[in-house]
Amino acid sequence: MFKIEPDRSQYPAHNPDGSCDIDLSSGKYVKIWHGPNHPGITGNMSLELTICGDEVVEGRTRVGYLHRGFEKLMERRTFIQVFPIVCRVCVPEPDLNEYCYAAAIEELAGIEVPDYANWMRTLILEMGRFNSYMMYLGGQSGSLGMGVIGQWTTYVRDLMLDRFEELTGARVYHMFILPGGVRDVLPDGFAARMEETLKTAERYLDDVDKVMFQNAVFNKRTRGVGYIDPALFDSYGVTGPTARAGGATTDVRRDAPYLKYDELDFEPVTGTDSDIWARADVRRRDTRLSIDLIRQILVKMQKPGEYFAKIPNVLHWKIPYGETYIRGESSRGEYGYYLVTDGTGYPRRINVRGPSYTHAMALLERLIVNTNISDVGALMVSLHTYPPEIER
Template sequence: MNFNSYSLTKMTKDDKDTTYDLFFGPNHPGMHGNFGYVLDMVGTEINSVKPNAGQLHRGFEKLMEQRGWVQNLTLVPRICVMDPDPNEVAYCMAVEKIMNVEIPERAKYLRTITLEMSRLTSHLISIGGAGASLGLYTPMYWSMADRDRVLDMFEWLTGGRVYHIYNIPGGVRRDAPRGFFKKLNETLDYLESRIPEYDRVLFENPIIHKRLKGLGFVSKEDARKTGLSGPNLRASGNVIDIRKDAPYAAYPYLDFDVITQTGGDAFARAVQIRKEYKQTLDIIRQCIKQIPEGEVHASLGNLGMLKVTPGEAYAKVESSKGEFGYYIVSDGGLKPYRVSVRGPSLPAGFLWAQKHLPKMKIDDVAVWMGTLGICPPDFDK
């Protein structure tokens, strides 16, 4: 007997004994953090979804209002663990706007290099995760091993592998060590040599095409209306990138185009990440070639006792997930008066979960979430 979930749904629509709740997260391997969806299920089909961020509450914004300006740099990377550096840079840029501080040219390039290195690590997780969510585990093993090479470079530059705390108000903590750029170029060459293998095993795989095409469609207009940003926005055909539209750090000096797709579905989002990954390698090479000599941070005195002049500012950056923006208010004291963070995950993880997940099969949830680039700590800040 063909007992598929759709016929089961019709037969048991009003029978409460045949429906059940399924907890997707926080310990499900397809969920990236202590966040969860409570799925109302009939068979393998989702009837309705209730996002549950209760186990994730960290209160980053209120914690930042109780700590010194520089102390907060240990908090902000945790808002998106997979791509932490954009939070550092956006926070520092807001502080620098209030203080009317211009950072040195060399620091701008070092910031851009770390931002793009962080983008590489995040995109590698996304590429590998798309495969693992569909049972293609080889690309995930590859991507995590390749990611470790970038983390090795972060460790050499900053002393940390996952959280770097490298950006500070006024620039960066220290200059790149001798030989760093040469080794970084070698790492980029290696990562680029791996792309054909990812294409062969993952992006040219008929499983990916069958499972992702048509999944989680977002139109060009809806992507903008609902506040999607980053690769999600561009995968629906919107030519929008903060690095181009409101350039910061060294991006005004770099030559790159805004990549877009027109499909608007999970496959288009996966291809968007793949193409932006290659573009990131080129951007870092430009930075290495152009970086000037000079200081790496402006003199702001004892940062541990930093007092930011009264004022308010909003600064935004283009992370691998989309727009991260920091609105900061200073009353002239040793800590922020107010902090509010605008992250990219809320529209995708809350609004589009309500639109996409009902009638979806349970085996598509992990890959749907992965292609939308959802970063759970961003939900409940």
């Protein structure tokens, strides 16, 4: 197993506050601004890098390019009006936001969601996870110069968006999981078309295995790079595939089953090396798991039934005093909504716990030291972060 510990013997030591005294006038160091439109950056975010030759001596993450003030905005919206906002918190995998918010409302308002709606929600979450991984695989390979894989995964993702479109009526922001249930039942013939999509996806994933994972260049550039010590997982809040690639077995779907996950047959995918390759490998296998879960769901889901619970008039829906934290497993890690209500028609506080926040900021600053400048993009993508979710 490769392990690269930061060797800072040649560079000034870090101060207790994380900064270090680098003499830029010495000519030995150069400070560069990496982003926010750099192709190797996942979304609108910047890195302030100090480099010595090709080596990164210090990195600072700079965010704020995408701040839309969602959490504050939601406090000014009625409970139903928050519903179209939450999905915008995460573009590639919006459905988990919809689920977590709806579940939080349902818990505090004491609403029992029909069984069929829970199956629909499980299906939608797995479809969303699949889409997110497709985006990741394209990004990870693209960050290492393998553009064609991104084209394939984008195509496969587009097929899944077609399924999303016929199921939910929208491609990107589905806005289908309403507090109280879901908006509609499965369209006729959906399972057959989904099976076709999944088969195409598997065919393309086989190609990705051959071209990306059985690729000497990819292996060389990712094995041993971006190693995260499992001892850091707890202190840095590392969850999801990023943690599972280091041997952890955390998966909210199994640790605290929500929706219908306890009725599905699966084991969390884990890896051992905790480097970029291991993370990519875990996600590749997790994609296959999602495909399997979608198949299981479509078989186990019963005939269309009630899909929406009786809820009060949403125009003056007041929810009693209470607080709750609803969590779910996103493609990046543990995702959660903390909701506080105070008996009025507006949420008192909504806090979104997105894994990108922990992974992309503090953790990246630590990992980036002593990497090669050309690996920065791959390292960052390997943490699988989405800036809109950092800046709620």
